[in-house]
Amino acid sequence: MSKTHYEFKPWNVGRWIIWSLFALVLLVAPKLFTSSLSVTMLTQMGIAIIACLSYNILLGQGGMLSFGHAVYTGLGSYMAIHALNAVSNGSMPIPVSLIPLVGGVAGLFFAILFGYVTTKKAGTPFAMITLGMAELVFAMSLMFSEFFGGEAGVSGNRVAGDPFMGITFGPPIQVYYLIAIYTFVCVALMYAFTRTPLGRILNAVRDNPERVEFIGYNTQIVRYLAFMIAGFFAGISGGLAAINFEIVTAEVVGAARSGGYLLFTFLGGATFFFGPIIGGVLMVLASVLLSELTKAWLLYLGLIFLFMVMYAPGGIASLIMMNLRVASFGRLREIWVSYLALGVTALVILLGAGAMVEMIYHLKLDAAMGDTVRYLGMELNAKAASSWFGAVFVTLTGLGIFELARREYSRQWAAIQTDIEKEIKRRETQ
Amino acid sequence: MSSAASTAETDRFEQSMTHVHAGGYALELRDLRKSFGKTEIIRGANLAVRAGERVAIIGPNGAGKSTLFNLISGRFAPTSGEVLLNGTRIDGKKPFEINRLGLSRSFQITNIFPKLSVFENLRCGVLWSLGYRYTLFRFLADLDDANNRAEELMHMIRLEKKRDTLAMNLTYAEQRALEIGITIAGGANVILLDEPTAGMSKSETSRFIDLIREVTVGKTLLTVEHDMGVVFGLADKIAVVVYGEVIAFDTPEAVRANPKVQEAYLGSVLADEQAAAVGH
Numbered sequence: 001m002s003k004t005h006y007e008f009k010p011w012n013v014g015r016w017i018i019w020s021l022f023a024l025v026l027l028v029a030p031k032l033f034t035s036s037l038s039v040t041m042l043t044q045m046g047i048a049i050i051a052c053l054s055y056n057i058l059l060g061q062g063g064m065l066s067f068g069h070a071v072y073t074g075l076g077s078y079m080a081i082h083a084l085n086a087v088s089n090g091s092m093p094i095p096v097s098l099i100p101l102v103g104g105v106a107g108l109f110f111a112i113l114f115g116y117v118t119t120k121k122a123g124t125p126f127a128m129i130t131l132g133m134a135e136l137v138f139a140m141s142l143m144f145s146e147f148f149g150g151e152a153g154v155s156g157n158r159v160a161g162d163p164f165m166g167i168t169f170g171p172p173i174q175v176y177y178l179i180a181i182y183t184f185v186c187v188a189l190m191y192a193f194t195r196t197p198l199g200r201i202l203n204a205v206r207d208n209p210e211r212v213e214f215i216g217y218n219t220q221i222v223r224y225l226a227f228m229i230a231g232f233f234a235g236i237s238g239g240l241a242a243i244n245f246e247i248v249t250a251e252v253v254g255a256a257r258s259g260g261y262l263l264f265t266f267l268g269g270a271t272f273f274f275g276p277i278i279g280g281v282l283m284v285l286a287s288v289l290l291s292e293l294t295k296a297w298l299l300y301l302g303l304i305f306l307f308m309v310m311y312a313p314g315g316i317a318s319l320i321m322m323n324l325r326v327a328s329f330g331r332l333r334e335i336w337v338s339y340l341a342l343g344v345t346a347l348v349i350l351l352g353a354g355a356m357v358e359m360i361y362h363l364k365l366d367a368a369m370g371d372t373v374r375y376l377g378m379e380l381n382a383k384a385a386s387s388w389f390g391a392v393f394v395t396l397t398g399l400g401i402f403e404l405a406r407r408e409y410s411r412q413w414a415a416i417q418t419d420i421e422k423e424i425k426r427r428e429t430q
Numbered sequence: 431m432s433s434a435a436s437t438a439e440t441d442r443f444e445q446s447m448t449h450v451h452a453g454g455y456a457l458e459l460r461d462l463r464k465s466f467g468k469t470e471i472i473r474g475a476n477l478a479v480r481a482g483e484r485v486a487i488i489g490p491n492g493a494g495k496s497t498l499f500n501l502i503s504g505r506f507a508p509t510s511g512e513v514l515l516n517g518t519r520i521d522g523k524k525p526f527e528i529n530r531l532g533l534s535r536s537f538q539i540t541n542i543f544p545k546l547s548v549f550e551n552l553r554c555g556v557l558w559s560l561g562y563r564y565t566l567f568r569f570l571a572d573l574d575d576a577n578n579r580a581e582e583l584m585h586m587i588r589l590e591k592k593r594d595t596l597a598m599n600l601t602y603a604e605q606r607a608l609e610i611g612i613t614i615a616g617g618a619n620v621i622l623l624d625e626p627t628a629g630m631s632k633s634e635t636s637r638f639i640d641l642i643r644e645v646t647v648g649k650t651l652l653t654v655e656h657d658m659g660v661v662f663g664l665a666d667k668i669a670v671v672v673y674g675e676v677i678a679f680d681t682p683e684a685v686r687a688n689p690k691v692q693e694a695y696l697g698s699v700l701a702d703e704q705a706a707a708v709g710h
Contacts, residue, residue: 192569193566196567197562197563197573198564200553201564203546206545207543207545208541211541211543213525214503214535215529215555215558215612215616216557217526
């Protein structure tokens with residue numbers, strides 16, 4: 001068979017640049033953000049990125065909505081912390097830097113075990129079974145305290161074994177770089193997976209499982225294999241978390257954790273490979289920063305999720321890609337004023353609605369501390385009609401102007417999209 | 431891997447050829463029956479198609495033509511009876527097992543991978559037959575044979591210009607062409623096309639029939655079709671299905687002259703067509 005006009009450059013320049021930039025960001029991030037909180041957060045971001053990307057092998061690439069991904073990250077964490085303790089007491093002669101792989105193997109093992117049942121079904125039954133599995137493992141975590149450590153969990157000490165070239169993993173920055181290396185390698189491997197025959201057939205199974213059966217593939221095996229791969233990377237993420245926190249408690253296999261992976265993978269964007277990377281970063285920002293800022297952070301998060309599902313189901317990644325497309329046709333500058341208007345009015349709504357939320361939370365949770373709420377430097381009286389009137393007024397005004405801005409924006413956006421479609425058609429016929 | 435791939439191809443080819451010589455038929459139905467609940471839809475269908483024949487299956491709506499395809503391709507298991515592909519029994523096997531034995535089908539309602547590009551749709555179609563199966567440790571970009579075959583197919587169905595367009599953004603006729611492309615991609619030697627021209631205009635249909643003829647050269651073809659012009663133009667033989675039975679299976683001329691067929695189905699259809707022609 002002669003080679004036709006198909007030419008493909010797997011290592012083209014663009015790809016080199018992107019991956020080099022990614023490595024560079026991982027390398028210099030702790031030099032730019034030097035506070036101990038920043039390093040803590042960067043470390044957790046690496047862990048969350050691997051977890052969300054592994055989750056997206058199921059959700060975005062395979063169309064499998066799992067409600068129990070924390071089972072695999074969590075059990076990876078437990079096996080890793082036990083391995084760490086075995087290294088500490090000298091019964092397991094492996095370096096600490098390889099402990100995340102123990103987590104990975106554990107994740108893979110449990111994915112092989114549980115996945116056999118789970119992946120027999122697709123769609124809604126699949127989601128139900130993952131939920132059942134998650135409950136099962138969580139219930140076991142409370143029963144078998146020898147392994148799961150009961151309420152106190154299992155703790156360890158990552159300064160174990162012989163230091164290698166002075167690296168003890170005592171200082172957080174050393175842990176950061178260990179996690180950064182794992183993050184880079186895992187992201188690269190998971191990206192490579194999307195470029196393999198199995199990865200592509202997994203997309204086909206997501207799109208149209210019935211048709212896949214008629215081109216020779218057993219969809220059940222495709223789902224099962226993907227589930228194992230997702231479990232392996234989830235386990236690595238769990239293993240890194242065990243080294244980072246040096247304690248593993250039962251919540252790591254809990255439903256809230258599984259829900260978090262789903263939520264942030266979706267927010268980041270399940271339809272593009274890099275979406276879950278954004279999701280992982282947001283996950284840490286929300287759980288560390290937003291939770292410091294306000295007690296109502298879960299409520300805000302829920303609202304963001306709600307609006308995202310309704311108006312941008314492709315997540316942040318798809319918003320970025322849609323605007324890049326507009327930019328590539330040179331039309332982005334026409335709508336930046338609209339974006340500014342949308343942004344400002346959204347902030348006004350947030351200001352008003354946020355005031356109401358904070359006052360409600362204050363009345364329900366901190367009523368004993370008086371009626372005054374500190375909100376963005378202001379002092380609001382949570383029981384005064386004027387505060388409520390003001391908050392409602394600001395919210396409604398914001399909503400009104402936002403709607404006007406939104407209409408103008410939709411009109412511009414639709415016009416630009418029509419033009420772009422025409423332009424694409426024109427180029428095709430040339 | 432490429433040697434494995436070519437061996438798989440040769441295997442499939444030799445297997446089919448030996449069976450063709452031994453049994454003589456590429457596809458055979460023996461007293462095939464299928465009931466849904468108490469209703470028997472296929473009521474003892476018999477059919478024997480020789481390798482390389484083009485067969486059009488016609489019959490009134492609800493006669494069981496699509497059900498017949500679903501039984502042959504493994505979408506449903508028959509209640510009783512046998513289906514033989516190149517002499518091997520395939521009834522009750524799963525769709526992917528039947529596909530691996532060299533039978534491929536298209537669907538009445540377009541059934542493609544909407545979020546994959548045209549090229550990816552076709553490449554997915556060729557992977558199994560080239561022996562790549564569930565390969566994890568090779569890049570798609572390096573699989574020259576698969577990529578070339580997908581390019582070739584894209585050329586055959588005339589969608590080169592839409593190479594990177596997502597399948598969901600194609601026009602209806604283009605999607606139908608892609609459907610055919612996916613169906614023939616794996617190199618199966620028995621092809622089932624379920625109403626390939628459904629919903630197309632007259633001119634689109636005639637172009638499409640040329641395409642089907644082109645891409646199925648040397649293969650055994652079964653197609654469900656309503657357009658009598660198409661049927662008589664394309665088919666070597668016609669099978670008439672009425673109430674879940676094959677009441678006639680012969681050359682177009684013989685079928686046209688068959689009084690049983692006239693009575694059951696064709697008379698009214700031809701009369702309609704003639705009336706329409708006179709009307710124009």
